[in-house]
Amino acid sequence: MSRRDFHHHAVVHALEADGWTITHDPFPLRYGGQDLYVDLGAELAIAAEKDGRRIAVEVKSFVGPSDVSEFETALGQSVLYADVLSEVEPDRELYVAVPERTFQGIFRSPLGQLILKRHALKLIVFSEEEARIVQWVP
Amino acid sequence: MSRRDFHHHAVVHALEADGWTITHDPFPLRYGGQDLYVDLGAELAIAAEKDGRRIAVEVKSFVGPSDVSEFETALGQSVLYADVLSEVEPDRELYVAVPERTFQGIFRSPLGQLILKRHALKLIVFSEEEARIVQWVP
Numbered sequence: 001m002s003r004r005d006f007h008h009h010a011v012v013h014a015l016e017a018d019g020w021t022i023t024h025d026p027f028p029l030r031y032g033g034q035d036l037y038v039d040l041g042a043e044l045a046i047a048a049e050k051d052g053r054r055i056a057v058e059v060k061s062f063v064g065p066s067d068v069s070e071f072e073t074a075l076g077q078s079v080l081y082a083d084v085l086s087e088v089e090p091d092r093e094l095y096v097a098v099p100e101r102t103f104q105g106i107f108r109s110p111l112g113q114l115i116l117k118r119h120a121l122k123l124i125v126f127s128e129e130e131a132r133i134v135q136w137v138p
Numbered sequence: 139m140s141r142r143d144f145h146h147h148a149v150v151h152a153l154e155a156d157g158w159t160i161t162h163d164p165f166p167l168r169y170g171g172q173d174l175y176v177d178l179g180a181e182l183a184i185a186a187e188k189d190g191r192r193i194a195v196e197v198k199s200f201v202g203p204s205d206v207s208e209f210e211t212a213l214g215q216s217v218l219y220a221d222v223l224s225e226v227e228p229d230r231e232l233y234v235a236v237p238e239r240t241f242q243g244i245f246r247s248p249l250g251q252l253i254l255k256r257h258a259l260k261l262i263v264f265s266e267e268e269a270r271i272v273q274w275v276p
Contacts, residue, residue: 032248034206068172076214083256084249110170111222118221 007061008039010131011097011124015057018133020044027056031084038081038094054092056085057124062102071106071115074098078121097124100134145199146177148269149235149262153195156271158182165194169222176219176232192230194223195262200240209244209253212236216259235262238272 001009012022024041040057058081060074074096082094098107103125106112115121116137123137139147150160162179178195196219198212212234220232236245241263244250253259254275261275 031252034247034249036206068174072214072218073211074214075217076210076212079213079217079257080210080249080253083252087252109172111172111218114169114221114225115218119217 003063004059004061007063007097007099007126007128008059010128011057011059011126012040013131014124014126014133015040015042017131020055023054024056029056029081029084029088031088036081036084039097041092054089055095056081056092057095057097059097060102062099062106067102067106068111071112075115075119075121079119093122095122095124095136097126099128100125101128103135103137141201142197142199145201145235145237145264145266146197148266149195149197149264150178151269152262152264152271153178153180155269158193161192162194167194167219167222167226169226174219174222177235179230192227193233194219194230195233195235197235198240200237200244205240205244206249209250213253213257213259217257231260233260233262233274235264237266238263239266241273241275 020042022040023043026037026039027041029036029038038056039059042055044053046052058077062070064070078094078096085092085094124133125135127134158180160178161181164175164177165179167174167176176194177197180193182191184190196215200208202208216234223230223232262271263273265272
């Protein structure tokens with residue numbers, strides 16, 4: 001299993017362990033004739049809400065040679081997917097799932113903090129080894 | 139010469155033909171200990187202004203197999219570079235240089251228009267064959 005597939009499965013397990021149901025793998029997003037695919041769609045049943053809470057999750061592995069390039073790609077994808085989601089399904093929130101060591105690295109750096117602050121990115125920080133969610137940001 | 143290098147040179151020639159002086163190739167951008175490199179830095183002498191007008195230009199070739207992936211990368215880089223520039227050198231504007239056929243394609247699509255509108259991206263549309271600037275957007 002590739003490192004990327006391993007992370008994909010880890011995030012699926014982590015979300016399920018957290019009470020979420022994976023509803024799409026991948027989650028298709030169509031806009032103006034263009035097909036985009038976010039890695040996962042998930043739903044959390046909430047007793048008080050008829051429809052529950054819905055998210056789309058893009059899993060980033062940060063296994064390439066450069067964390068900065070992968071950060072640029074993650075930023076581009078999350079900005080694009082969040083913009084399209086807000087047009088086609090505004091109730092579904094976009095999250096980027098990142099391994100804990102990446103969160104402690106580039107996302108904690110001044111560059112990462114600048115971007116998180118300016119673009120209100122939402123992150124799911126996951127443990128690769130334990131396949132569990134460590135933190136939702138914010 | 140690779141297609142990417144060919145486009146790099148085409149944009150250099152196009153800017154020079156338009157009266158710009160290439161001051162950096164690449165243009166280094168340092169933030170919080172992280173080194174980023176935008177493809178070009180350029181300056182236009184304006185008689186009425188002591189310091190002229192300064193830009194940083196990221197050249198995107200769109201030669202990969204997927205225009206959408208390259209669009210995501212271009213979006214991520216331009217958001218990141220523009221954010222950092224606004225912190226470290228707010229007078230220098232970021233432009234993304236794209237070939238004319240790409241501008242007429244994905245940038246003119248509903249997806250491209252959504253993103254251009256929301257993120258106020260600035261584009262230099264260039265002709266690959268003639269190595270000249272076709273349009274500044276906006």
